[in-house]
Amino acid sequence: LNPGDYIEVETWQERNINFHRKYFSFLNTMVYFMPEGEKYDRFRNIDALRKELMIMIGEVEIHVSFSGDQNLIPKSISFKSMDNEEFERVYSASIDAALKYFLHDISKENFEKHLINYL
Numbered sequence: 001l002n003p004g005d006y007i008e009v010e011t012w013q014e015r016n017i018n019f020h021r022k023y024f025s026f027l028n029t030m031v032y033f034m035p036e037g038e039k040y041d042r043f044r045n046i047d048a049l050r051k052e053l054m055i056m057i058g059e060v061e062i063h064v065s066f067s068g069d070q071n072l073i074p075k076s077i078s079f080k081s082m083d084n085e086e087f088e089r090v091y092s093a094s095i096d097a098a099l100k101y102f103l104h105d106i107s108k109e110n111f112e113k114h115l116i117n118y119l
Contacts, residue, residue, distance in 0.1 A: 019087050025118035030098050033106055057093040
């Protein structure tokens with residue numbers, strides 16, 4: 001660099017990789033306990049399940065198409081998009097939504113006990 005030159009730098013703090021693993025362990029545990037039936041078949045795909053949960057808990061962006069239709073686009077859980085506090089909020093809300101909408105026959109305590117096996 002010469003005197004008077006400047007550099008623009010973008011920095012961020014990455015979320016702990018253990019939280020990322022924790023979320024995907026949660027998704028795998030959820031698939032393991034998911035009821036049988038056509039209604040649930042498409043959610044055995046981890047990416048489809050993650051997107052559905054993000055929509056259910058309101059972690060979305062709204063895209064308005066040229067024709068005026070509104071589409072919900074689930075937010076990312078990438079390392080750069082959330083801090084640890086926000087991740088824990090999303091993680092907890094995801095578990096609550098999973099138990100409410102998908103896993104009716106399992107208690108939160110029992111689910112979390114089995115989740116430990118995936119971590």
